[in-house]
Amino acid sequence: MVAQKRYGREPRLGYPSSTFSLALAAFLFSSPALAQEAPAPPAAQEEAASHDVSLTFSPLHLIVFPLLEVTAEFRLADAFGVAGIAGYGVVSQDVGVEEVTFDVWELGGQFRWYPIGSFEHGMQLGAQILYIGVNAKDEVAGVEVRGTASGLLTGAFLGYKIATRVGFTFDAELGYGVYAVRAEAESAAGDEASGSESGGVGILRLNIGWSF
Numbered sequence: 001m002v003a004q005k006r007y008g009r010e011p012r013l014g015y016p017s018s019t020f021s022l023a024l025a026a027f028l029f030s031s032p033a034l035a036q037e038a039p040a041p042p043a044a045q046e047e048a049a050s051h052d053v054s055l056t057f058s059p060l061h062l063i064v065f066p067l068l069e070v071t072a073e074f075r076l077a078d079a080f081g082v083a084g085i086a087g088y089g090v091v092s093q094d095v096g097v098e099e100v101t102f103d104v105w106e107l108g109g110q111f112r113w114y115p116i117g118s119f120e121h122g123m124q125l126g127a128q129i130l131y132i133g134v135n136a137k138d139e140v141a142g143v144e145v146r147g148t149a150s151g152l153l154t155g156a157f158l159g160y161k162i163a164t165r166v167g168f169t170f171d172a173e174l175g176y177g178v179y180a181v182r183a184e185a186e187s188a189a190g191d192e193a194s195g196s197e198s199g200g201v202g203i204l205r206l207n208i209g210w211s212f
Helices: 018-029 059-064
Strands: 053-057 068-077 080-095 098-117 121-140 143-163 168-187 192-211
Touching (some): 059 068, 068 192, 080 121, 143 192
Antiparallel strands (some): 053 068, 053 192, 098 121, 121 143, 143 168, 168 192
16 A cells, blocks of 8 residues: 655644744633732731820829829821829828828929830920929817928929820839929918028929820
8 A cells, every 4th residue: 555645744733833932822821710819918906095184093102102194195197295293192290299181282394205106106305384282270289280392393394105006005214303392381370471482303204004
């Protein structure tokens, strides 16, 4: 048998042409399933919680005097805040051989700037003004004595504050101020006395509390 002569190139069924391959690749890689961008990785850390008010008190004042002093600071901006201070306590003091009890209260305010950090966490520079009042009514040597005193303290301070994500807050201040005080006293026997004093004093607070 004479073998049939073959003309032309024998088709190669197992391999598509180069044109078809390119078209197929273009189709595959341009399909919506593959063209979608990879999802962005989750943020490594969530942004810190934002607080607008910090309410703290001074354990140091409670231990030393004792006086309950509370400070409420309000955010004006990320780098600025204003604070109100209020305090009250009953203090005993030796006067000669007698111990006299005084009612003490204070009311004041502060302006704070955070040159490093923010209201949430940072170093602060501030100025404060504080009014202090004292009232006493007691017996000294068997004679009733009444006395009042009032004073004004102004000063500046350097501080550091941190308010955690959950709200716990630590607020420390160290500074210096000048004060002026005037006092008056009178006894049931008709004796009267008065005096005034001024000078300088340190400012120290180590407050703890909560921010909202």
